[in-house]
Every structure is written in C-alpha cells, then in structure tokens.
Amino acid sequence: KAGVTQTPRYLIKTRGQQVTLSCSPISGHRSVSWYQQTPGQGLQFLFEYFSETQRNKGNFPGRFSGRQFSNSRSEMNVSTLELGDSALYLCASSLLGQAYNEQFFGPGTRLTVL
C-alpha cells in the first residue's frame, strides 16, 4: 500500500506571496491532518479534515486554510507569506481520525520564505 505523498517536497517563496501544498493520503484513509514543524516550536497542529469537512483546527491565523476533496486528497494554502512561515509542513492520514487509529505521516514539504 502506498504511503502518504506530499507535493512539492521543497518550495521557496518570498514574503507576501501565497502557496498551496498538496497531500494524498493512504488509500482508504478519510482523515487528513496538517502540521507545521519548526526547530523552535516543534510540531504544531494546523487542522484536520474528514469527509471534506474541517473537523478540528489549531491556533493558527486565518492566512492558513485548507480543504479536502471527495477522494480524500487535501490541499493547504498559506496566503501573505511571512518569514516565520518557513517550516516543514507535514500531512498525516488516518483511517477515521480516532485516537486508536494509527496516523501515518508524509515526508513533508519544506517551505522557505525569503
């Protein structure tokens, strides 16, 4: 079974631009979560989607948004990029998004904002 895939793997943007990241979950998984990982803050939860609906949301500004499609693929968008948005953005999928379900992470997208 193929794992979670994320595209692109690396991205360089400048301040003020916007960016869209893509995540394809493991086949059959309906829950997709997004995380931001930085050296200073560690891994932080952005939001979770289940059956095309945002089910949980972390404490990030409205510049961070996402969506999920009917095939469970998900996209994350960051508008008006800031230098502090430079991070590894991770996507994780889970069968149903329950605590007893394993959650599998993708390789991440490394975003650099200049």
Place this chain on the structure above:
Amino acid sequence: DAKTTQPTSMDCAEGRAANLPCNHSTISGNEYVYWYRQIHSQGPQYIIHGLKNNETNEMASLIITEDRKSSTLILPHATLRDTAVYYCIVRDLYNFNKFYFGSGTKLNVKP
C-alpha cells in the same frame, strides 16, 4: 493536555535492546500513549501506541506502568537504521489532534 518528558539523548550498541523511557505523569484516563520516530528531514514514522496494556508489534514493544504515569519503548535489536529522534506523545481520545509533541530522545545506535 498531558505533557511528556524524555531524556535528550541515549546511546545504544548495535544488536542490543534500546529502552527509551518517557514520563507522562499528568496523563488522563482517556489519553493514549503514542510513539513516533523521525529521521532527519523526514516525516515522523508511527511506531506503536497503547492505552494501558503492554503492546507489541513488528517494530517494538511498549511497556506502560500500571499507574500509566510512564512508559518505555523497547527496540529489541537496535540497528544503525534505528538512529533517529524518538517522540513520546499522549493523544486525547476525544480531541485526537490536540497533543504535545515534545523535543524527543535522540537515539544514537553505534556499531
């Protein structure tokens, strides 16, 4: 959310068992203990999870104390490829995505 405490780093000889401790003294009854590992610049890899019983899978064993305030991840025969940062987290049953992902333990497996 319960927080976890782990040693910053540990060394282990190749072929020996690696025992990674984790303290989660404020864990509540509906929180699971999860272990992940992360090799530099890759996404975290799921290892194992449990609620209160000991668990074993093809990768590792998880030993949870009876009071659930601490746990130990055991890699029975460590290899050089097991060198990574190991994260112990607790995850709420009802708020799946609200968890604390601490600084983890850097496990160095040496030949």
